[in-house]
Amino acid sequence: MRMVTSEQMRAIDRHAIEQIGIPAVALMENAGRAIAEEVLAFCRLRREGRLPEHPAETIRERQAGTNGEERDSAQEHPAEHWLILVGKGNNGGDGLVCARHLADADVQVSLLYAEEPERLGGEAGLQHNIAAALGLPGEVYTPGAVAAARSRGVTGIVDALLGTGAKGAPRGDYASLIREANESRLPIVAADIPSGLDADTGMVHDPCIQARITVCLAFLKTGLTQYPGAKAAGDVIVRYIGIPRALPPGFAAEVGVLLTEESLRGELGVDPGRRREADGHKGTYGHVLLAAGSLTMSGAGLLAAKAALRAGSGLVTWALPEALLPHVLGAVPELMLAPATGDPGAGAWNAAAAPELLRLLAARDVLAVGPGLGRFLGEDGFLRAVWEGAPRPLVVDADALNVLAAANGLAAWQRREAATILTPHPGEMARLAGLSTAEVQRDRIGLARHFALQHGVTLVLKGARTVVAAPDGRVFVNVTGHPGMATGGSGDVLTGLIAGLLAQGLNAVQAAAFGVYLHGLAGERAAAARTGNPASLLAGDIIEAL
């Protein structure tokens, strides 16, 4: 599934209307009807008592006419009365079309305009005229209007106040309407995006609609994929409105992609089934070299190494401080162990290990460095030697990222010839980019894209809805996984997984994207296989579920 910024959406809209000649009013008609269909689907679930208590914050696409919601009769919605909040732009126009279709399905509707309806222009003005001609009841907002509507028996709200044309935090009566709508505790279906959401970054302004469902029009907006926006959006349903799926020339490489099995096969060219050749042997599937672990964090190395094996890497060699060897010997019998030189006996790394690693790497396909590495004397020289000397794909994680950050970020490091994948969590990203964690989270997609482009690396910015950014500027967002995966060792598993996929010949972007997708999916399966409660998940369970 592709995702666009508001600017990209505007350009795609313009292309559809001006170049292809699809009338804007036809698009608005489809948009409003799609929203009405989703409201009716919601009403049906509620009537049948099948509504989950909370939205699952999922993102899916639904085709017109495939939601099983043909046409509901009055008998089916005897008690439904929806309040439509109408802004003055095209988002409001969508709301007015939606109101008309709901009324036609015998749902009672009331229109609540944020501004004098005479100020609605273009297609939205046209829709106002139609609503007036039909006699749909409407009023202009005055304080307390939502509570008053609720006391008149309103059962749900359509938020058609602000869409992709919104600039900054909602102002004036728009802000008051949003606050009143949230305070009403009525279920809210948002048109295109929740009003108050930054459609590009996922940041929420104060106030922002807290929707139960967001019916996103034409293409998924990137801001709906990132928290806190994803929470404000509730369940996101992307609906086709007649804008051709084929993007205008030059757009294909620009827009982001949501990671699904379909996009893995399509945009990324990955075979998620990972068929192995009948005549393959362990050499066919690559050899990972892992530099990880220290005395108190040997588990990080074990987890990463095991995950690389589970990812399907033919062989895995774990290079580790010599003093660790007796403790981990036999823990994973499939592993090969390479005690690193220069261990002063304390189970810590040493700068002298770098040449040894590079020598080992000559007969291996990929190097992953970082999990449980610890901080040590000469770490900067160690990492720099590896960075500059490794002619194979390199995955940099955890403490190795902190070494990079301490060395003043990537600016002072030469660009590597072979692929480089960095896998920071938001705190590590903040250190790498010289920002605060809050600043990183404010625009995860934008920052990841910029960083990857600037430094020529593949960046995996972890956290809920992990972002993968490619050195050519493409971005991918992952939706698999759950908060139970925020547990010690989970990142080490991801590093091993990505390295294992690289060893099997996937390129850096494929391995990073497929790795985060699989990691989340395995986490979901692991939680389901246990108690179903994600909180009890251990990182090792993710490996077992791979």
Ligand SMILES: NC(=O)C1=CN([C@@H]2O[C@H](COP(=O)(O)OP(=O)(O)OC[C@H]3O[C@@H](n4cnc5c(N)ncnc54)[C@H](O)[C@@H]3O)[C@@H](O)[C@H]2O)[C@@H](O)CC1
């Ligand atoms: N062809 C198209 O362009 C289509 C657009 N569609 C809808 O149109 C929306 C975009 O419409 P518009 O570009 O007209 O913009 P919006 O409807 O998002 O709102 C823009 C209006 O709100 C006001 N406004 C902006 N920021 C504000 C703020 N912070 N506080 C208060 N008022 C503010 C502006 O004065 C402007 O008139 C989409 O989100 C979608 O819902 C759909 O109808 C499908 C077709």
Ligand SMILES: [K+]
């Ligand atoms: K909206």
